[in-house]
Amino acid sequence: MPTAAVLRVCFLNESRRGKAKWLALGWCGFFGLLGLATGSSALASAAAVPAVPAALAMLLTWSWERLVQPFIEGGSPKLRLPAMALLACFWLGGLALGAFDGSPPSAGVSEPSGFTQFRYNWIGSLAIMGGLLWVLAVGEWLVLRLAPQLLAAGSLGKPLAPGLGGDEQAPDRKLTVRRTVAVALLVLYASLTAIAVSAGHGTPRIVRVTLPMAGLPRCLSGYTVAMLSDVHGGPVVGLTDVGSYVDTLNALEADAEVLVGDLADGPPAERADELAPVTRLNAPDGAYYVTGNHEYYHGSTGNDWLRWMDGHGVVSLNNTGVTLPPASSVMQSGYRSRRYPDCTAADTFDLLGVVDRSACRNQPSLCERGRVKLAVAAAKAKLRPAEAAQLGTAARASLLLAHQPLDADSAAEAGLTAQVAGHTHGGQIWYVSPTPRP
Amino acid sequence: MLAPTALHVPPAATIHRRPIHWSTYLVNKGRVAGGFEVTRGGAFEEEVEGIGPMQLYVGEGAVGWGPRLRFWAQTEITLLTLVPAAPEDAGAPSSSMETDSSHPSQTGGLLASVLLIGSVAYVVVRQMLVARGLLEKARGPTDTEAGLVQMETVSSTESVQAQEDSSVP
Numbered sequence: 048m049p050t051a052a053v054l055r056v057c058f059l060n061e062s063r064r065g066k067a068k069w070l071a072l073g074w075c076g077f078f079g080l081l082g083l084a085t086g087s088s089a090l091a092s093a094a095a096v097p098a099v100p101a102a103l104a105m106l107l108t109w110s111w112e113r114l115v116q117p118f119i120e121g122g123s124p125k126l127r128l129p130a131m132a133l134l135a136c137f138w139l140g141g142l143a144l145g146a147f148d149g150s151p152p153s154a155g156v157s158e159p160s161g162f163t164q165f166r167y168n169w170i171g172s173l174a175i176m177g178g179l180l181w182v183l184a185v186g187e188w189l190v191l192r193l194a195p196q197l198l199a200a201g202s203l204g205k206p207l208a209p210g211l212g213g214d215e216q217a218p219d220r221k222l223t224v225r226r227t228v229a230v231a232l233l234v235l236y237a238s239l240t241a242i243a244v245s246a247g248h249g250t251p252r253i254v255r256v257t258l259p260m261a262g263l264p265r266c267l268s269g270y271t272v273a274m275l276s277d278v279h280g281g282p283v284v285g286l287t288d289v290g291s292y293v294d295t296l297n298a299l300e301a302d303a304e305v306l307v308g309d310l311a312d313g314p315p316a317e318r319a320d321e322l323a324p325v326t327r328l329n330a331p332d333g334a335y336y337v338t339g340n341h342e343y344y345h346g347s348t349g350n351d352w353l354r355w356m357d358g359h360g361v362v363s364l365n366n367t368g369v370t371l372p373p374a375s376s377v378m379q380s381g382y383r384s385r386r387y388p389d390c391t392a393a394d395t396f397d398l399l400g401v402v403d404r405s406a407c408r409n410q411p412s413l414c415e416r417g418r419v420k421l422a423v424a425a426a427k428a429k430l431r432p433a434e435a436a437q438l439g440t441a442a443r444a445s446l447l448l449a450h451q452p453l454d455a456d457s458a459a460e461a462g463l464t465a466q467v468a469g470h471t472h473g474g475q476i477w478y479v480s481p482t483p484r485p
Numbered sequence: 486m487l488a489p490t491a492l493h494v495p496p497a498a499t500i501h502r503r504p505i506h507w508s509t510y511l512v513n514k515g516r517v518a519g520g521f522e523v524t525r526g527g528a529f530e531e532e533v534e535g536i537g538p539m540q541l542y543v544g545e546g547a548v549g550w551g552p553r554l555r556f557w558a559q560t561e562i563t564l565l566t567l568v569p570a571a572p573e574d575a576g577a578p579s580s581s582m583e584t585d586s587s588h589p590s591q592t593g594g595l596l597a598s599v600l601l602i603g604s605v606a607y608v609v610v611r612q613m614l615v616a617r618g619l620l621e622k623a624r625g626p627t628d629t630e631a632g633l634v635q636m637e638t639v640s641s642t643e644s645v646q647a648q649e650d651s652s653v654p
Contacts, residue, residue: 072609083511164553171552174505185604239556246555251547254561256520257583259570261536267567274563277546283553292547292562299564307544341550396567446567452516452543459523459539466523466541467565473518473545473558473590474506477597 071097102177107138109180114232117225138173157320158285167283171247172240174478179236183228243476251292253299260464262444264394266387270371273301273330276450276469279341280321281312290324302386303332303371306361307469308339308403308450314347315355326359332372334361335398339450339470340405349406364400364448366422368430371398396444399426399463403450419449419457506557507601510594517594518545518558520582537570540582545590557593561586 075094082091115134119126263270273296280289296304306325311318328334336356342349353363362369372387372395387394401422427445447458447466458466510517522538545561 068612072612167552168554169552171554174552175554175556185600240554243554243556246559247549247553249560251560251562252586253564254544254584254586255564255566256542256585258540258542258565258567259582260540260567261570263567263569265569268569270567272565272567274544274565275547276544277549279548279550284548288548295562299562301564309546309550312550444567452513452521452541455516455521455523455539455541456514456526458541459525462525462536463539464536465539467544467563468541469544469546471509471513471517471543471545472549473555473561473588474509474594474597475549475556475558476505476552476554477557477593478505478507 071101103138106177106180107134109184110134110138110176113180113183113225114229117222117229120222157323158287159283163282168240168244171243171476172236174476175239175243176236178478179232179239183232251295253295258446258465260396260444260446262464263396264390264444266389266394267372267396270387270396271299271301271303272446272467273299273304274307274467274469275304276307277309277339277472279309279312280318281345284321286321286323289321290327293324293327297327297329301330303398304328304330304334305398305448305467306334306336306356307448307467308337309341309469310336310339311347311352312341313345315351317346319355322355325356325361328361333369335369335400335448336361336363337365337400337448337450338403338406340403343403343405343408348409349402350409353402364398364426366401366425368397368399368426368445370395370430396446396464397427397430398446398448399423400448401426401454404454419454420461423447423458423461423463505597506590506594507597510598513543515595516541516543517588518543518590519588520584522581542582545588558590 074097078090078094082089082094111131111134115130119130275292275296278284278289278292310325311322315322325334336353338349338352341347342352353365356363372390401419404418407418445463445465447454447463449455449458449466449468451470452466452468455466455468506517519542521541521543523541524538525536542563542565544563545559547560547562549555549558549560
């Protein structure tokens with residue numbers, strides 16, 4: 048169909064509201080796809096500009112119809128204003144509180160306050176409520192299509208026209224159904240929030256992974272590496288939590304320990320107290336660290352954390368690497384001979400680390416194509432200058448620490464054997480953005 | 486005395502990477518949590534024949550960003566045990582990654598992404614059909630519309646009745 052005809056049918060013939068909707072959708076689609084295609088954060092962020100107020104407006108409307116209206120309908124009109132204020136406080140108050148930086152109330156306080164925990168949990172619970180409203184809307188849509196008689200018998204959310212069903216008692220029954228649904232929604236919201244808060248504050252589970260690596264010397268079979276990532280020390284994670292994670296890591300008695308980024312939200316000048324327990328990491332083959340994207344936010348430059356870790360007994364892998372097990376110290380040599388008696392000094396593998404791609408904010412040259420490949424080449428060149436030219440041709444086992452899984456394709460092209468990453472938090476909160484009502 | 490709090494504006498680069506399943510799934514090419522095999526690019530694969538795909542393990546992290554909530558995702562500390570990969574032709578045990586825990590968040594990410602894309606597609610297609618006047622034929626009236634139709638029917642019946650009554654001498 049010619050472009051002009053599409054434009055006429057889909058846009059020019061629309062009402063003012065319809066035109067606004069299409070413009071917003073077009074904006075989101077254009078910048079969203081362009082952002083995904085080019086990997087540009089700025090473009091992807093631009094896509095969200097009309098989506099955020101639109102989503103908020105929809106959530107307010109939906110929650111008004113489904114949570115508030117059933118209770119004030121038929122009551123005094125004076126209830127309307129307080130009910131609106133309550134709903135606005137629920138959504139906008141949580142977001143407004145969340146807009147303020149969660150720095151500890153004074154310098155030297157390394158435990159989060161109860162109020163900080165509360166407002167962060169509140170923001171998270173809004174996502175859960177949004178998801179529930181979305182699920183309810185989809186449920187209504189399905190009922191409307193598959194069994195409309197059920198909706199005629201008792202509306203789930205929307206006020207019905209009077210007289211529907213030909214039953215004098217129908218409006219009362221419908222109101223009861225809507226109130227029941229609203230109460231169920233609130234109970235579900237409270238329960239799921241409690242479950243999610245409990246899961247977020249609980250002790251992390253220990254996940255044991257067997258990682259096959261091509262080129263790993265047979266005598267090193269069973270070599271263990273304990274990994275910790277995404278601690279986000281700061282507003283809601285304090286000294287006690289970080290200490291507990293470090294103790295758990297040490298209790299695993301791994302040969303080496305690795306910290307794969309996002310250790311803190313803020314520079315060392317503000318967050319060093321919370322991160323102090325990392326000095327207790329005590330794996331025999333050492334502890335190693337790479338930056339995550341959050342080490343470049345909130346006033347931190349990334350390099351400050353790399354330096355801080357180096358000064359506190361954790362080796363920073365800033366586009367460099369080490370060979371493991373290390374043969375440098377007598378103590379470690381003794382450990383090696385006990386643990387891996389069949390190994391010689393040549394039986395090692397490479398542990399490489401690249402700084403997070405967010406370092407490009409301070410160093411744009413890192414953003415060039417092949418960033419990881421170049422970083423790996425540089426790291427290997429430092430380790431074994433003679434083999435640098437043969438990068439990717441020797442089947443020598445190499446384990447890469449890179450915070451984001453997005454670096455995996457480049458790492459694979461660089462010929463690495465394996466990569467471990469964090470960053471995703473497993474999705475953290477299951478939520479689907481609201482869509483316009485069916 | 487409480488120190489003054491500063492207005493925190495998140496950096497633009499973080500906006501599209503908020504830790505919610507669909508965003509994480511789509512931005513990270515479907516790698517939300519667990520083990521993955523990453524194939525190597527074109528000519529390189531031939532160059533390092535026998536090395537096989539790269540192994541990638543994505544951990545779910547000890548805490549997380551922002552609200553300390555986990556829903557359809559778990560916190561974790563990982564213990565990796567390295568073993569030599571079995572040669573492909575040796576008939577040895579599988580050389581794929583194994584874990585002792587499941588990662589349901591991977592499924593959650595896929596589901597959220599499918600639902601999101603499906604929802605947006607539905608809205609766009611429906612809007613186009615409505616704009617072209619095709620949708621009204623394809624679906625029945627909604628509950629509200631049904632009620633209005635019924636009301637109109639009742640009122641028109643009443644007016645016909647009234648007309649008939651008035652026409653009676």
